[in-house]
Amino acid sequence: MWHRIPFLLFEDLKAMAHILVVDDEHGIRDLLWEVLNDEGHAVTLAENAAQARAARAAEAPDLVLLDIWMPDMDGVTLLKEWAAGGLLTMPVIMMSGHATIDTAVEATKIGALAFLEKPVTLQKLLSAVDAALKRDRIHQGPAHAGAPAQTPPTPVPLPRAAQPVQGFALDLLLREAKDIFEKAYFEYHLHHEGGSMTRVAEKTGLERTHLYRKLKQLGVDLSKEKSRGS
Numbered sequence: 297m298w299h300r301i302p303f304l305l306f307e308d309l310k311a312m313a314h315i316l317v318v319d320d321e322h323g324i325r326d327l328l329w330e331v332l333n334d335e336g337h338a339v340t341l342a343e344n345a346a347q348a349r350a351a352r353a354a355e356a357p358d359l360v361l362l363d364i365w366m367p368d369m370d371g372v373t374l375l376k377e378w379a380a381g382g383l384l385t386m387p388v389i390m391m392s393g394h395a396t397i398d399t400a401v402e403a404t405k406i407g408a409l410a411f412l413e414k415p416v417t418l419q420k421l422l423s424a425v426d427a428a429l430k431r432d433r434i435h436q437g438p439a440h441a442g443a444p445a446q447t448p449p450t451p452v453p454l455p456r457a458a459q460p461v462q463g464f465a466l467d468l469l470l471r472e473a474k475d476i477f478e479k480a481y482f483e484y485h486l487h488h489e490g491g492s493m494t495r496v497a498e499k500t501g502l503e504r505t506h507l508y509r510k511l512k513q514l515g516v517d518l519s520k521e522k523s524r525g526s
Contacts, residue, residue: 313429314338316357318348318374319391320366324414328361331421334494345369352378357386359428362408364392364399372403379407387428391416418494479514486516 315337317328325341332339340357342348345368351357364371371390378384390403393414400411409431410424468476482496489495497504511518 312336312338313358314340314355315425316340316342316348316351316360318342318345318360318366318371319363320344321363324363328421331418331494332425334492335422335425336490336492337425345371345374348374352383358432359386359425360388361412361425362388362390364390364395364403372399372406375403375406375408387432389424389428418498422494475514478510479516482511482514482516486518491518 315332317325317332317339319325319328320343322343325343329339329341340351340355342351344366348360348362352360362371362375371392375384375388375390378388384407387409388407389410389412390400390408391412391414392399395411395413403411409428412420412424482500485496485499489499493504493507497507500507502510
């Protein structure tokens with residue numbers, strides 16, 4: 297009788313952020329929504345400056361990903377408008393596939409935190425988003441100087457009993473034993489990464505499409521894994 301690998305359920309300590317994505321290209325908006333939503337963030341989409349203004353007024357986002365070239369107003373002009381109106385209270389990351397160095401420098405001088413060149417790679421996107429959110433939270437600290445300091449929780453080492461234990465039967469057919477191991481392997485990483493398919497794909501070295509097919513083939517309940525990570 298084989299025993300499945302026991303798992304320790306990890307609490308997702310990464311605070312969810314509200315991110316506004318402004319881009320006139322439908323495919324890019326969908327891709328950014330999928331990746332950022334998979335990371336646990338709340339994402340609002342806007343396809344032009346008018347929609348971006350409305351979204352900014354409705355609820356101040358924690359971060360804005362702003363395309364430079366848009367049909368009604370370019371991103372740099374919108375950035376200037378926000379800066380002049382005192383609305384540049386959140387970090388802004390500019391994006392473009394055709395901008396010059398001068399444009400990127402100008403945006404940075406106005407107040408943009410970073411510039412991403414299209415096509416944006418997954419690694420650069422996540423790194424820039426994480427850096428922007430961390431920097432923003434650090435800068436917000438002095439605003440609450442009067443509040444009592446909170447000591448961050450001390451990490452508790454995992455007890456030995458919580459470490460993964462392998463206990464597979466060796467009298468199975470190789471195909472059956474392989475399926476059992478792979479299911480346990482992917483379930484472990486899903487738990488460890490809070491249900492994030494993006495992180496699991498990076499950890500296991502698989503393309504997201506291949507990963508989805510593999511998990512479906514192995515019978516992994518993705519809805520349950522996602523709910524546990526939320």
